Amino acid sequence: MKGGVEKRIREVSVRLAERGHEVHVYGMRCWSDPATIERDGVTIHGVALAEALYCGGRRTVPQALRFGRSVLRPLLSSGADVVDCQNFPYFSCFAAKAASALRGFPLVVTWHEVWGDYWYDYLGPRGVFGKAVERLAASLTDHPVAVSPSTARALEGLGVSGPVPVVPNGIDTARIAAVVPAAEESDVVFAGRLIRDKNVDALLRALVPVRDEVPDLRALIVGDGPERPALEALARDLGLDGAVTFTGFFPDHDAVIAAMKASRVFVLPSTREGFGIAALEAMACGLPVVTADRPGNAARDLVRDGVNGFRSGLSAGEMGEKILTCLNRDQENRDLIARIARDFDWVSVTSQVESYYRDLL
Incomplete structure (x- = not known):
């Protein structure tokens, strides 16, 4: 399954190649030999063997260090006009900076999220080291790009001189439009990992007052994760077991889109989102989005209150009212919401990336 970062890299790279640019992508090799392959006009370099990204539920530092070390030499010999390095897992940014200084090409660092004090939640007292590395990475280039206004503001908080340009993530609006709605209809849908920061428990509590007004309420929780058993138990305790269905992960992404198209409201109560592609996909399906009004949730940047959804607190009363x-x-409102989402088509995003690169050169 691709994450938002990997999806952005692929979608933009393929479209840049279609426009006649020579595009190379450097990453961990998760395929058999040869180490360098070509896909859809893009040359992909496996600079180191793939290994587990997580240990005990947290990203492993040794893996990030090995990737950072392994990518230096290929970048030095790349002959690139511009290098765009994704901010996480940081150590590759330092390698790209070294190659930039030695070879003279401009370095862009694309920031998908800034953790800041969240490092202490993630690592406890050791979070001071993660926070320090993040701040140092933010100082490596004069050409940072943020994928959301929230991330741009957070970068300025790290001392980056602003304003930081924003080039958002995108969606394939044509593919979404071609998906047929699922046969099973619902009123409310959530899609994502069932982890603590997604706050699906807040959604379940908000559904209680909603069900008082909509007795035959149907809600879908699409996704899986470590919180699922506790969330299923909470749904039973709240008397929602007949109204809420936990589907697990669907076999392909079109099935998620189909479920969205067969629903009426998308709810994303997450307090940590680097962008919120699922929310944007829901908007492309015509669904209003109710999302958490928290600084760490970049999906709130996509929502215009009262137009394509609402920003909400996490209390059952407020969120339930917004859902209702x-x-x-x-x-008619669904059609308006879908039109707003078209501004984020990957074609438009690629044009913004291309223009930014040209300005640097």
Whole structure:
């Protein structure tokens, strides 16, 4: 399964190649020999053998260090005009900076998220080291790019001179439009990993007052993760076991889109989102989005209150009220929401990336 970072790299790279640019992608090799392959006009270099990214539920530092060390020599010999390095897992940014200084090409660092004090939640007292590395990485280039206004503001908080340009992530609107709605309809849908930061428990509690107004309420929780057993137990305790269905992960992404198209409101109560592609995909399906109004949730940047959804607190009363308001909207509003999402098509995003590179040169 591809994450938002990997999806951005692929979608932009392929489209840049279609426009006549020579595009090379450097990453860990998760395929058999040869180490360098070509896909869809893009040359992909496996600079080191793939290994587990997580240990005990946390990203492993040795893996990040090995990738950073392994990518230096290929970048030095790349002959690149521009190098765009994704900010995480940081150590590759330092290798790219060294290659940039030695070879003279401009270095872009694309920031998908800034953790800041969240490092202490993630690592406890050791978070001071993660926070320090992040701040140092933010100082490596004069050409940072953020994928959301929230991330741009957080970068300025790290001392990056602003304003930081924002080039968002995107969606394939044509592919989404071609997906047929699922046969099983629902009123409310969530899609994502069932982890603590997604706050699906807040959604379940908000569904209690919603069900008081909509007795035949149907809600889908699409996804899986370590919180699922506790969330299923909470749904039973709240008397929602007949109204809420936990589907697990679907076999392909089109099935997620189909479920969205057969629903009426998408709810993302997450307090940590680097961008919120699932929310944007829901908007492309015409769904209003109710999302958490928290600084760490970049999905709130996509929402215009009262137009394509609402920013909400996590209390059951407030979130439930926002969900009910969305449920009462008509089809005309769905069409407006889908039109707003078209501004984020990958074609438009690629044009913004291309323009930014040209300005550097």
